[in-house]
Structures are given as C-alpha cells and as structure tokens.
Amino acid sequence: MSDASGMMPACPLPHAHRDVITMAHGGGGSLMHRLIEQVFMAGFSNPALEERHDAARLQVGSGAVAFTTDSYVIQPLIFPGGDIGSLAVHGTVNDLAMAGARPLYLSAGFILEEGLPVELLTQIVRSMRAAADAAGVQLVTGDTKVINRRGNHGVASGGDGMFINTAGIGLIEHNLTIGPRQVHPRDCIVVNGDLGRHGIAVMAVREGIEFETAILSDSAPVAAAVLDLIAAGVAVHCLRDLTRGGLVSAANEIAECSGFSARLDEAAIPVREDVRGACELLGFDPLYVANEGRFIAYVPPEHVEKALDVLRAHARDTRPAMIGTVTDEKPVRVTLDSRIGAPRILDRLSGEQLPRIC
Amino acid sequence: MSDASGMMPACPLPHAHRDVITMAHGGGGSLMHRLIEQVFMAGFSNPALEERHDAARLQVGSGAVAFTTDSYVIQPLIFPGGDIGSLAVHGTVNDLAMAGARPLYLSAGFILEEGLPVELLTQIVRSMRAAADAAGVQLVTGDTKVINRRGNHGVASGGDGMFINTAGIGLIEHNLTIGPRQVHPRDCIVVNGDLGRHGIAVMAVREGIEFETAILSDSAPVAAAVLDLIAAGVAVHCLRDLTRGGLVSAANEIAECSGFSARLDEAAIPVREDVRGACELLGFDPLYVANEGRFIAYVPPEHVEKALDVLRAHARDTRPAMIGTVTDEKPVRVTLDSRIGAPRILDRLSGEQLPRIC
Numbered sequence: 001m002s003d004a005s006g007m008m009p010a011c012p013l014p015h016a017h018r019d020v021i022t023m024a025h026g027g028g029g030s031l032m033h034r035l036i037e038q039v040f041m042a043g044f045s046n047p048a049l050e051e052r053h054d055a056a057r058l059q060v061g062s063g064a065v066a067f068t069t070d071s072y073v074i075q076p077l078i079f080p081g082g083d084i085g086s087l088a089v090h091g092t093v094n095d096l097a098m099a100g101a102r103p104l105y106l107s108a109g110f111i112l113e114e115g116l117p118v119e120l121l122t123q124i125v126r127s128m129r130a131a132a133d134a135a136g137v138q139l140v141t142g143d144t145k146v147i148n149r150r151g152n153h154g155v156a157s158g159g160d161g162m163f164i165n166t167a168g169i170g171l172i173e174h175n176l177t178i179g180p181r182q183v184h185p186r187d188c189i190v191v192n193g194d195l196g197r198h199g200i201a202v203m204a205v206r207e208g209i210e211f212e213t214a215i216l217s218d219s220a221p222v223a224a225a226v227l228d229l230i231a232a233g234v235a236v237h238c239l240r241d242l243t244r245g246g247l248v249s250a251a252n253e254i255a256e257c258s259g260f261s262a263r264l265d266e267a268a269i270p271v272r273e274d275v276r277g278a279c280e281l282l283g284f285d286p287l288y289v290a291n292e293g294r295f296i297a298y299v300p301p302e303h304v305e306k307a308l309d310v311l312r313a314h315a316r317d318t319r320p321a322m323i324g325t326v327t328d329e330k331p332v333r334v335t336l337d338s339r340i341g342a343p344r345i346l347d348r349l350s351g352e353q354l355p356r357i358c
Numbered sequence: 359m360s361d362a363s364g365m366m367p368a369c370p371l372p373h374a375h376r377d378v379i380t381m382a383h384g385g386g387g388s389l390m391h392r393l394i395e396q397v398f399m400a401g402f403s404n405p406a407l408e409e410r411h412d413a414a415r416l417q418v419g420s421g422a423v424a425f426t427t428d429s430y431v432i433q434p435l436i437f438p439g440g441d442i443g444s445l446a447v448h449g450t451v452n453d454l455a456m457a458g459a460r461p462l463y464l465s466a467g468f469i470l471e472e473g474l475p476v477e478l479l480t481q482i483v484r485s486m487r488a489a490a491d492a493a494g495v496q497l498v499t500g501d502t503k504v505i506n507r508r509g510n511h512g513v514a515s516g517g518d519g520m521f522i523n524t525a526g527i528g529l530i531e532h533n534l535t536i537g538p539r540q541v542h543p544r545d546c547i548v549v550n551g552d553l554g555r556h557g558i559a560v561m562a563v564r565e566g567i568e569f570e571t572a573i574l575s576d577s578a579p580v581a582a583a584v585l586d587l588i589a590a591g592v593a594v595h596c597l598r599d600l601t602r603g604g605l606v607s608a609a610n611e612i613a614e615c616s617g618f619s620a621r622l623d624e625a626a627i628p629v630r631e632d633v634r635g636a637c638e639l640l641g642f643d644p645l646y647v648a649n650e651g652r653f654i655a656y657v658p659p660e661h662v663e664k665a666l667d668v669l670r671a672h673a674r675d676t677r678p679a680m681i682g683t684v685t686d687e688k689p690v691r692v693t694l695d696s697r698i699g700a701p702r703i704l705d706r707l708s709g710e711q712l713p714r715i716c
Contacts, residue, residue, distance in 0.1 A: 165427070
C-alpha cells in the first residue's frame with residue numbers, strides 16, 4: 001500500500017485474491033477448475049467432496065445415497081429439443097446416474113426475474129414435470145425467489161430471466177465403487193451416442209442461424225442406461241457426463257484424478273455430419289461442446305461388447321461407440337489419434353475458449 | 359386477437375396466465391401463495407410436496423429422510439450479524455429442523471455475477487464453512503455458474519451479485535409426525551426468541567440508517583434446540599421458522615392447513631425496544647418482518663413449561679415465550695389480542711406490503 005514506485009504490485013495477496021469473476025470462470029475449463037480448487041475445495045474440504053464426483057456418495061442411516069446439485073442459467077429458456085425445465089431435470093438425474101445411483105427425488109429452487117410471464121413459467125414447470133415422470137423421479141420440495149429485473153447488460157435483458165437449481169437424491173443399490181480412482185490401464189472408453197448436438201442447438205438459436213437439417217438438443221435422462229449396464233454385470237470403473245467442456249474436459253478430469261492417460265480415436269468418435277458442419281461454421285471443436293444426454297463409461301476390455309449392447313438398447317437415433325483406451329503413458333494426458341497426421345494432445349481449455357452453453 | 363373493439367380482453371386465458379412475475383411474488387405473502395398453488399403445486403403435485411412442509415419427508419432405503427432447498431438472493435451480501443453464506447447454511451439447516459430432522463449434508467449451488475471479487479467470494483465461502491461446522495453439517499456437493507453482469511436496474515448493479523442455493527438432507531430419528539395436520543385446539547404456541555432483528559438489520563443497511571444500539575441479524579441454526587425438544591419428550595405437533603412474511607405468515611399458513619384458528623397475545627410476543635423503534639421508523643410491523651433464527655412450536659399445554667426450559671437453554675441474549683393458543687373458532691383465522699382495544703385480525707399480506715428481505 002505504501003509502495004509509491006509503481007513498480008511493485010500494490011497488493012501482495014495471492015493472484016486469485018485480486019481477481020474478479022469473469023464469464024470464463026463458468027465455462028468448464030481450466031479457469032473454472034482453478035476457482036473450484038482454490039476457493040471451494042479449499043474452503044469446504046471434506047472426504048465426500050474431495051472424491052470430486054458428479055454426485056456425493058453418502059451414508060444416510062443404513063443406506064448408501066448419492067446427492068448432487070446443479071444450477072441452470074441457460075439462455076434461451078426454450079431451445080430446439082428442450083427447455084431450461086427439462087434440462088434441470090435431466091442434468092441432475094444424470095449426475096446421480098454418474099454415481100451409479102437410482103434417481104429418486106429432486107428439489108427445485110426457482111429464481112425468477114420480475115417481468116417473467118407466468119404463462120412461460122407454467123410451460124416450463126409442465127416440461128419439468130414431464131421430464132421428471134419420464135426419468136422416474138419425484139420433485140418433492142421447492143423454493144421460489146424473485147429478483148429485480150436485469151438491465152440491458154445481461155443476456156436476460158428483462159422479462160426472460162429465470163434460473164433453476166435442482167438437487168437430487170439417489171439410492172446406490174450396488175457394491176461397485178465407481179470413480180476416477182477405479183480406472184485401470186487397458187480400460188476402454190465407451191460413449192452412449194454422438195457428440196455436440198445440445199451445444200449446437202443452443203448456439204444456433206443464440207446466433208440466429210438456421211441449418212438445412214434440424215439439430216435438436218440431445219438432452220435426455222441416462223440413468224436407465226447406466227442401471228442396465230450395472231445390472232448386466234458390466235464392471236463399470238468410472239462414469240462421467242459430457243456437459244460443460246464436452247468430452248475433452250471430462251477425459252482430462254478423469255486422467256488427472258486417476259493418474260492414467262487416455263488415448264482417443266478420432267475416427268471412432270461419433271459426430272453427426274450436420275453437427276460437424278455447424279461446428280466449423282461457428283468455430284467450435286465438437287469434442288469441447290456440451291452435451292446433456294451423453295456420458296462416457298470406463299470398462300474393462302472384456303466388457304466392451306456387453307456394454308455397447310446395453311447402450312444400443314437405450315440409444316434413440318444415435319450409435320454408441322468405443323472411442324478410446326486408458327494407458328499408463330507419462331506425462332498423464334489425453335491424446336487424440338487423428339485421421340490425418342500426428343497424435344494431438346487434447347488440453348483442457350480455459351473458459352474463454354469454450355462455447356458458453358450452461 | 360381479432361377483437362378490434364378494444365372493449366374485450368384480447369386474451370381469454372385465466373388471470374394468472376396473463377400475469378408477469380412481480381417482486382411481490384417473492385415476498386412471502388398472498389401473491390406468492392397463489393403462485394405456488396397455481397403454478398408449482400398444480401404442476402408438480404405429489405404426496406410429499408402436498409404436505410407443504412419446509413422439508414419433504416421421504417423414505418430412502420430403510421430410513422426416513424428430510425429433504426429441502428432454498429435459494430438466497432439477499433442484498434447486501436454482508437449485513438450486521440451475518441452474510442449470504444452463513445444465511446444459506448442456517449436457512450436450510452433450519453428448514454430440516456422444522457421437520458424434526460437431524461441435518462447431515464448440504465449441497466451448494468453458486469450463481470456468480472461476472473465482476474464479483476474472488477476475495478469476497480472466498481470470505482463468503484469461509485463463512486459458510488464456519489456456519490456448517492457450527493451446525494454440524496457437511497457441505498458435500500456443489501456447482502458453480504457464472505452469469506453476465508446485471509445492468510443498473512437491478513439491486514446488484516454490477517460486481518456484487520451472487521445467489522446461493524443450498525439443499526439439505528437430514529435424518530428423521532423419531533416417530534413423531536410433525537406438521538399442520540397434527541395441530542389441535544388448545545395447543546400452545548411458543549417462540550424461541552424475540553422477533554424482527556434479521557429484517558431490521560438488513561433493511562437498515564439498505565436504507566443507510568444507523569441506530570443508537572447495534573441491531574444484528576438473529577441468523578442462527580436452530581436444529582439443536584428442536585432435537586432437544588424432541589429428546590426431552592415434548593410432543594411437538596408443528597414447527598415453522600419465521601422467515602419471509604414473519605410470524606403472521608407462518609401462523610396463517612398453519613391455521614389454513616390445520617383448519618384451526620390461532621389467537622396471539624401481543625403483550626407476550628418478544629420484540630426488542632430498539633427493533634420496535636426501528637420498525638416504526640421504517641414503517642414495518644415486527645410481526646411481519648423476516649427472522650432467520652426464530653421458529654414457533656405448537657405443543658400441548660401440559661408441555662409448555664418443559665418446552666420453554668429447553669428453548670431457554672439454547673437462547674443466546676433472548677427470551678423464549680409462549681405467545682398464543684390454538685382455538686376452534688370459525689372462520690379460521692389468526693387474531694391478535696392487543697394491549698389496547700379490540701382483538702385484531704392478522705391477515706396474510708400480499709407481497710407488496712411486506713418488507714423484501716430474502
């Protein structure tokens with residue numbers, strides 16, 4: 001403070017303490033990762049949180065329970081193939097599924113901007129109810145807050161603002177331990193369908209772009225597929241849904257946590273031609289684009305065929321695939337074997353480089 | 359739409375469908391009540407939700423579990439006696455306590471406005487952690503989203519915006535059924551302390567008013583007091599925390615749900631002199647002002663003294679009191695026996711008339 005030279009930084013705090021939150025902190029990239037580690041993990045540290053799962057695994061009385069939460073701030077509220085209401089159900093149900101849990105109950109916290117039409121709210125509530133019924137969960141508790149109208153600096157420029165938080169409880173009925181620490185070299189990585197549809201569907205509306213073919217969000221519940229994998233006896237080592245930051249962010253998180261590298265095969269990763277074209281137009285890499293009905297499962301090589309059979313039975317208009325393997329290559333990283341040229345390292349991007357589709 | 363006379367309403371939808379959300383819908387009054395009934399209850403109806411508890415009572419495996427959620431949108435983020443972080447812990451812990459549950463786990467969903475200083479966020483996270491430790495709960499799962507900076511129409515005019523949702527899981531370890539339907543005529547209504555401090559502490563900061571004595575928020579966890587009531591053998595019929603809408607809204611909700619009237623005794627309701635003075639200055643009735651560490655318990659007359667003994671053991675700088683009784687007077691309503699003059703009917707107010715302290 002008394003440094004008058006102008007040469008020294010005025011504030012000796014660690015870097016993060018002089019920072020302000022930027023949009024990039026919410027993008028699912030490395031900036032967000034740092035925020036979570038430095039602020040939230042450091043502040044709340046406890047064993048359940050440190051598992052870094054999509055859902056916490058807890059003991060409640062005599063039962064093993066999964067517990068998770070997610071807030072939904074997507075704009076526009078309604079997009080091709082879904083809306084903020086169905087998304088708020090699918091996203092949280094899917095986080096429970098990633099712990100191998102049977103989703104049972106959801107809470108819903110609504111933050112409504114003044115000016116929101118009650119009819120639009122009613123439509124979104126109906127969509128949530130339908131999504132909950134389809135996913136086999138009950139919405140059992142809720143809360144509503146109203147906030148002042150946002151000014152014209154925000155995406156929500158008045159009358160169309162609404163955030164939804166859902167938390168979910170699921171029951172863990174199996175004895176598997178599912179998580180990055182269960183990942184072994186030689187594990188195979190399978191995905192339950194093609195990538196990028198949700199992100200492109202949302203971005204297209206925002207940018208006012210129309211494609212020749214309709215690209216609808218892949219938003220869907222995946223719990224039934226996961227429970228069937230387990231019921232079929234597939235030794236599921238790790239599961240991760242491919243939301244913010246897409247496939248690459250999920251694969252990097254698992255690599256970092258497990259201590260093992262992943263090698264992905266570009267030719268095997270399913271991306272629809274129209275989505276690939278839209279990504280080129282918009283300047284995105286489909287491997288980084290958010291999905292809301294896609295997940296990867298790490299399974300032993302001898303269970304790949306069985307896993308793909310189960311996933312195919314749940315796939316609607318898409319094709320599950322084996323897309324890569326786990327290796328013990330060092331340093332730990334995620335590599336893409338390309339169609340042409342040398343293997344490419346797939347780094348976790350910072351938030352600025354990621355399309356923002358929350 | 360084709361009505362050109364201008365005489366007929368253009369839209370024949372029910373009233374609520376032409377409405378837009380107003381700040382009053384969030385105030386805890388009759389408008390909010392209507393929104394919840396017409397939109398949320400109608401949309402999500404199921405037995406757990408229809409109990410209209412602060413927390414849902416659920417069966418998870420072999421255990422009885424309470425589940426609740428609340429979003430916190432308070433401005434300013436830091437206020438005398440607390441901040442949005444400690445409030446987000448206390449509020450949700452207290453909702454679990456209102457089901458007679460032992461709070462175990464919390465989730466935290468952060469919605470951060472771009473521009474928020476990371477140092478402020480860190481301070482609030484530390485406060486949450488301290489509040490969780492003091493209340494005996496663990497924060498085990500979380501989520502972070504970042505939203506665009508709000509314009510100058512909002513309370514959060516840039517750089518100081520942050521919403522927190524917490525959901526909570528608690529274990530129900532007793533065999534009591536606690537809820538409005540258990541309320542009987544002759545039940546006595548006890549409160550665990552004086553009313554109005556939280557609301558006045560927040561409003562004073564907002565209005566830039568300083569009082570001769572410091573008025574700090576009453577924000578605090580009450581679960582230990584509730585669990586001790588049950589452990590002491592008090593037949594707790596109903597519990598309700600006195601948040602948005604204050605004592606009158608809580609008493610009216612219980613009266614409506616139970617089908618029995620309540621008669622409150624003005625002289626017995628504890629309100630500090632400085633809070634009463636501040637309420638007069640600001641134009642509020644302390645019986646409608648929000649509290650964050652106060653609740654009412656409905657107990658049989660023969661258990662009042664035992665209940666007050668337990669509450670006194672948990673009271674810090676305040677005095678629990680018996681403030682009224684349940685009657686079978688019809689029509690069902692909440693009445694205040696005043697110090698002077700005739701009894702006064704305490705109606706649920708619409709949101710506009712309530713101080714907005716969320």
